Amino acid sequence: LNRISLADSPIVVGISGASGAVIAAKLIEALIGNDVEVSLIASHASKIVWKQEMDQSFGEFxxxxxxxxxxxxxxxxxxxxxxxxxSYPIRGMV
Structure with missing residues (x-):
């Protein structure tokens, strides 16, 4: 049985409409800074909350x-x- 190596697989970051845009931004920046691929998915509500909590829109980020x-x-x-x-290979999801 061949094992799939997940070492090079992305980490999925899901952003909901709950407060926490700063945490999401810092997490994504830290992953990128550590050369980790990120698969990102954000709800419509999260983009509204993002604009309220951050100095830039989600689109700008x-x-x-x-x-x-x-x-x-x-x-x-x-x-x-x-x-x-x-079957999408990932290291994990936050």
Missing amino acids: LEQIMETGKVTNYNIGDTQAPIASG
């Missing part, structure tokens, strides 16, 4: 982190996205 080449962003309703599959 997303644009900034996408430039690193370490982040893949998935739309919340995209059921065809690789992240929607149970």
